[in-house]
Amino acid sequence: MKKNISKLLILLLILGGAVYMFQTYSIGEKLGRLVVIMGNIAHSLQNAKHAYEDVDISISDDELRDINISKISREMKSSLDKKRELIAPKAPIGIKADEVRAEEMPHHNKLEAKEAKIVKLEDLPEKFKPLKKYLHEPFRMGACQICHDSNSKNPGALIQKEIQDICYECHKTRYTKEFDHAPVKDGKCTDCHDPHQSNVKMLLKSDSINNLCMSCHDRKSTSATKAKKLFVDMSLETKHKPIVEKSCLECHEAHTANHKSLLKLDAKMDLCLNCHDDEKEKITHSKFKHGGVNTSQKRCLECHDPHATKHKKLLKKDPVATCLSCHDKEVKSDEDGGMLMNMKKHLDENPNWHKPIKDVKKEGGCSACHDPHGSDNFSILRKSFTKNFYAELENKDFFCFKCHTEKKITKQFITPQENNITAFRDGNVNLHYLHVNDRKGRSCRACHDEHASKYNHLIRDYTDFNGVKFPLRFIETAEGGSCAPACHKKFEYDRVNPKGISK
């Protein structure tokens, strides 16, 4: 659109110019000037194509490699200068012009003054042999003098005091975002890169990216004296997949980044959810959200370690301990604004735990029933349950029956062969059925505590009815027991010698 308008304007100018010329000059003059003007217009149109916006301002490593260093150093210099000219008018986005290090180092004259002197392969010092897989281009071409001072008496003397000054001579306009990797900040390029050759891409000084990173960032290393968070222990059994299958650079930038910890995206959520789509859906769109991930300070990292841990799912602690690290006090619920119970205290006070909590390794702890990332069921449960004391039998599509057989509540009488269905029976009368199979049938939670209890079978000490806590007064005997809750007076049951409980 813009182009069209400009073309239209040019045409109008031409037309105006033509009219003006016809009035002022003779025909010969007119034609001569017209040719010149047309030529100028054509030239400017041609140049417009090379407007600054259309040029890639960064020089990639591949591009650098493409530069024919065999015609060192004049050609390389001129080619680089060409690039530099293109770059020079404008600093990279977000960086002040004086920060562009390339600008500070105009070494062309020096290079120009030097005579191109190519060192042949066989003339290289012994320490460089045999040659490795990847060679730094100047090294491969034998152009040692790009970096080294050939006039110095010291072998290996550099043309610049600071190694970074030499590197940035070619690898310009980089490493200038908000956060810099410490070696980058200190100008120690050769801490990670070998300036001559390496068996690893990017001329790394180690056999792999990860090992290079770990040479400094291993928590077990002696250098791990700084802030602990800078160090990781990759010897732990659960490792984050991208690190194992690819490298640290899946999440981190090696040199400079706009996010803390040199991360490619915001560490709290965006970076994680970039890959974990399924959780993203849950975290952002669930009806009931978990404050731990949605409103906490560290978001995903409240529970997970992004590198490696001893525990499944990269949890920082074991599944139950992870949850209890927040639920060791009354926490405000995002669901209804009420207070969630102090689960740690509850578990401490009640020694009989529900199996998923007790058998964490096998059953998975709290997350066996709750989905820590969010759910459409209340209390971020994985499946439906009820908050109510009463629940009609038909509607008892409870999560409980994922593990516990539904026959517990649907079979009125238990035959001796089915005795394992429930121990809560008087002779063959299923007392579960009696309690739940009614218009005012009770829900599981009327009598059972889903988490922990002082009594066997997770029988509650108190049941909440209309805001009043009534004790169940459950007493267990060898073949039965008795209850004296608010609902009825003391009733006894016995599996072997039935006490005659019926409706």
Added chain:
Amino acid sequence: MRLSHLYLRAVIFLFISSANLVSEDKFIEVLTPQENRLQTELTLNVVVKADKKSVDAIKIASPLGVIDINLDNSREMQCKNISLRLGENRVVIRSYKNKILVDEKTRDVYVASQLYHQFKYPPQKYSKSYFHNDTNEKSCASCHNMSVNEVKGVAFVDVTKSNCYSCHKNITKEKYAHAPAANWLCTSCHDKKNQSKYLTQEPVNGSCFECHEENQELWSAAKYHHEPLDSGDCSRCHNPHASPYAMFIRKEVNEICLGCHKEQNSRAREKERSGCMGVDESQKCTSCHTPHASNQPFFLKKMVNKVIK
């Protein structure tokens, strides 16, 4: 019994009685019940202060029998819970010394009931009395903890630990006990303070609907309401503490209904009713009628097309 023996007894009696003339209440002093007490519960606490020197046994005679008070000399007051019948009860508290009657106090207690016409309107001399005031409580405090030890919203695991239990335990000793009563959460209803510290609100239904709110919603939406429901007098038919009958009703269903609906009790009606009720002994008023509220006339459970003759 020989005449001389009788004579001896009479002399002793006269002797003691004459001493009694100086201070009338020397032998026993009745703290409760007060004279001409009116109440609705069928149990009564009798509290007496006995002079330990002149009295060694106390018996309480009521229409339902005679009961001994076990005298505990370590205690200043002696108390006993007795049962009463509906209507007038003459409670006689007799004190003995060496098996000889030395004193006698009489208290008339009327147990009223809204369910029976004859007990609905007590004679004028009776009046309601209230026990739980500071003066009365003080006299019990040497033995009983008169404070409320109930934790709001948490029932007693061992109900005998309730401070109310020791004096009022008999009110829940029935087959069916109402949960707040059986768990001794007394102050959940008895939370009004006036002549006594622990009165219930009037009408009582406000307390009831605090828990039974579903019923309130259901009934208030219905077209026809039974009079006791609208007047808020739930406890007219239900005993909020305990009852031998399910739903804590005070009497058997039919008995309750016919207490007010006397016309249904006539022989003529009986014949009429025999169409449905006579067929099956198990049929009750509530087989066809709903006692609280209904959308059908006559509180019928379902609409009937054919009138039963």
